[in-house]
Amino acid sequence: MSRSSRRHILKAGGAMAVLGFPAIVRAQAKEIVILGLWDQTGAFADVGPINDRGMRMALEERGMMILGRPVKYITRDGATQAGTSTRRVEEAVDGDGAKFVVGPWSSGVALAVSEVAKRKKVVHLFSGGTEDISGARCHRYSFQWAASPYTAAKTVVDSFMEANPKAKRWHLLVADYAFGWSVEKYIKEVGKAHGLEFVGADRHPLGEREFSNYVQKAAANRPDAVAMINFGGDAVSGAREMFNFGLTPKVPLIMTWSSGVEELVQLSPEIRQNVWVGSNFYYTADTPGAKAFVKNYQAKFGNPPGYAPSAAYSMTRLLLAGFDKAGSAEVQDVVKALEGIEINDIVGPMRMDAATHQNIRPYFFMRCKQKGAMKHETDFADIISTGDAPLPKEYAACKDIGGF
Amino acid sequence: MSFVAAQILNGIATGMLYALMGLGLSLVTGILNIPNFAHGALFAIGAYLLATVAVAIGNFWIALLIAPVGVALLGLAIEYAGIRRLYAAGHDYQLLFTFGLALILSESIILIWGPIGSSYLPPAILRGGADLGFTMYPKYRLFVMMAAGVLVFATWLFLEKTRYGAIMRAGIENKEMVSLLGIDIQKLFTVAFGLGAWLAGIAGALTAPIRGLNPGMGPDMLGIAFVVVALGGLGNLLGAIAAGLIIGVAQALVAAYWTEASTVVIYAVMAVILLVRPQGLFGIR
Structure with missing residues (x-):
């Protein structure tokens, strides 16, 4: 390679550094990264893919945009194990810039993920049967969608x-x-x-x-x-x-x-x-939200949705409603907005109790x-x-x- | 007292199924000298084939004959097209092959029959309970207990009392010697693998009306089958039968008084017996 061509390449690289990289950084800053922690392996391997369907539908309803910014939806396999799930969440937070986590499906695993959310200061929505997330181990960052x-x-x-x-x-x-x-x-x-x-x-x-x-x-x-x-x-x-x-x-x-x-x-x-x-959900629920969701889900997948896709769908809609209310994608603003939020969703009227982060529904x-x-x-x-x-x-x- | 008797009866019924699974796995493990990780998947395929054929032709009994034969043919094909080619390569390759095969077969079940499980009811004549005096017990489970007992006994008779069975047992003990006597050891391996697959297939077919169908049923049963083989002594057929019954009854009795431990007892019994007899109940090596 001649000296002049090397200089050309260096110049081009410099130009990229000046023009291109900031553009990439700007694009990354504009994106809102949301993680769906859905098991593809382990005891709930059969549930993860349908959780993913529900979450994706809720985001697609908004054209994968919120607050005028693109949503980057990433999913990780938690393997229905606390160790794997917490590691994958930390990687997504540190490596991909995820500040909002939905899932996983197992109560025991979710309790471990909730601790990561607290430590990493990211919003965490979960649906399951443990009372501890909105009980003995409650904190500002985790919210429980399922009924108590x-x-x-x-x-x-x-x-x-x-x-x-x-x-x-x-x-x-x-x-x-x-x-x-x-x-x-x-x-x-x-x-x-x-x-x-x-x-x-x-x-x-x-x-x-x-x-x-x-x-x-x-x-x-x-x-x-x-x-x-x-x-x-x-x-x-x-x-x-x-x-x-x-x-x-x-x-x-x-x-x-x-x-x-x-x-x-x-x-x-x-x-x-x-x-x-x-x-927590049955597909003949007589609510406008359920009717529209069930119709779209059946048209897309052929069968009615059960609790798993419905919970993922409604949790994501709850999170998006939090963004709307906050008018911001900053974690603390979204947490404050979710506290006490009232929306009428697929299950009917829901209110997120500010004192415990338990959904009253x-x-x-x-x-x-x-x-x-x-x-x-x-x-x-x-x-x-x-x-x-x-x-x-x-x-x-x-x-x-x-x-x- | 009648409650304990009922639990023991239930333990024997479950144990006979474990014995059937263990017997097939023990046979293959003994002959090939490798644990066959695909044994659980063959069990699951037996269950799915039974339900598919029974629904298609509307006859449970014919399906019960056809399904295990289908699994045996699959077993023969696996040995002929896969494992046979790896004898020269050594045990590590055969081990990896059966492990990979187990994953492929499990995923194939999902591709063919879907990821969501289903139920298949026993034939009308075997539905409901029979009054045994001390307990009401499902007729179908009584049938399975007897059918599995007959199959286990017939397999044992074949291996103990027939010339070909003797050759097979000799193959388990010393392959080189059997080969030196002019017996086609390749053919012996193929037949043993086919028989092992048939036993897994019929265990699966018999289990379908009890446990239903789901893609995870193979790995669930494989763990127990390995315990049965280890407990009975590697390659020891009588040991596999005894171990299956011991595990089934232990599970039932523990569940009667300490339900939380009903799964862990399987492994606890194995650990205790192997501590006392590392070669297993009837094993010599």
Whole structure:
């Protein structure tokens, strides 16, 4: 290479440095980077891709723009593991400039991610069954979209007892981790007012596939109703075994905290007989937001959305509403805007409690339909009630949300 | 007391399925000297094939015959087209091959049947419970317990009492010696792999109405099958049967009194027995 051509290259490089790099820096500064932490591997590998669908739909509704600035949506696989998830979030914050995190799907993992959000001072939205994010481990940066375990337990117990006032002997089957313990505690608490007797409460490991032993034990207790507080594959396996052992449809089965469509589609109509379902979302919700979302989702993917894509969709819309209210993409401005924000979304009216960062919102309770009553393949259940009773102050573990 | 008896019965029923899985894996592990990581995927394919064929032809019993044969043919193809070509390359390559194959087969299940699970009900004649006096027990589980028992016994008879079975056992003990006696060791490997795949396939087919279908069912069962093989003694067929039953009953009894530990007990039992007998229950090496 000649000396002159080398000089040309150096000149061109210099010009790039002066003109090009600042342009890139400006473009990066304008972009708002939002991370969707959705599992593609591990126990919730089947959920991550549909979480992603919901989040993407919410961003695309806005043309991938907010406050006149482009949104850069990045996703990372948390592998349903605390170690991997926290590492991926830190990488996205430090390397990609992400200041807003939505996800993951597991309560246990989300508690670890919430700690990263606090340390890195980034906004974190989560939907799940642990009460700790808006309870004992609350802080300014994390927000809980799902109903409080208390709201869920109260809706389920009150609604079920109204329909089955004589079913006072309950057997509980509980997933042995943060989410299961939280909901179990409130089922027992709310049950006192109805005079419920808990004839058994067995805890099973996450990912259990051999439910025959638990079901046999439940049958031996001769309960009036069995309530499961588990999720996903565990709930599907449990419900199937209840039917195989002849407990359902004789004894009603309550799936307390269900993903709705994603679980029900895995059970045949015979297994769904006399099954009662509590969920954070069901696609026949009579709200304008739900109708539009369900129509678009079905047009795009062919099947109705369950809890997973709906939560991701609504959490993202909540975050975007926070940007709108703040008129800013600065983390602290968005946090302040989200505190106390009220929006009418797919589940109905929602209000983010400023003191605890717990979403006050309706929880749904459904009864599965008989095979003959189903109008189409995914006509699984009727919504029979909703409830939004907030966690009473005496139970609130979030005494001080703290500062920035 | 009737409750404990019911749990033991349930443990035996589950244990027979574990034994069936362990038996197939033990056979392949013993002959090839490598753990077959694809054994779980073959189990899952057996379940999916049963449901697909049964729905297509409307007959559970014929599907129960066809599905394991389909898996056995797949096993033969895997041995013939893949593993056989790697004998010369050594165990590491065979190990990597079966590991990669397990991933490919699992993803293929998702591509063919979709990522979301489904339920497949037992045939009408086996639905509901049977009154055993001390407990009501699902008819289908009783059928599975008996069918798995017959299959395990028939496999054991074949391996213990037939000439070809003796050759297979000799192959497990000393391949070179069998080869020196003029027996086609390649063919022996192929047949053993096919038989192992057939056992995984029929275990999967029998399990489909109990556990339903989902893409993760293979890895779920593979972990237990490995425990059964290690506990029974590598390549020891009687050991695999005993270990399957021990794990099933231990799981059921622990679940009766301490449900949280019902999964961990599988590994705890293995750890304790291997501490006392590192070669497994009936193993000699």
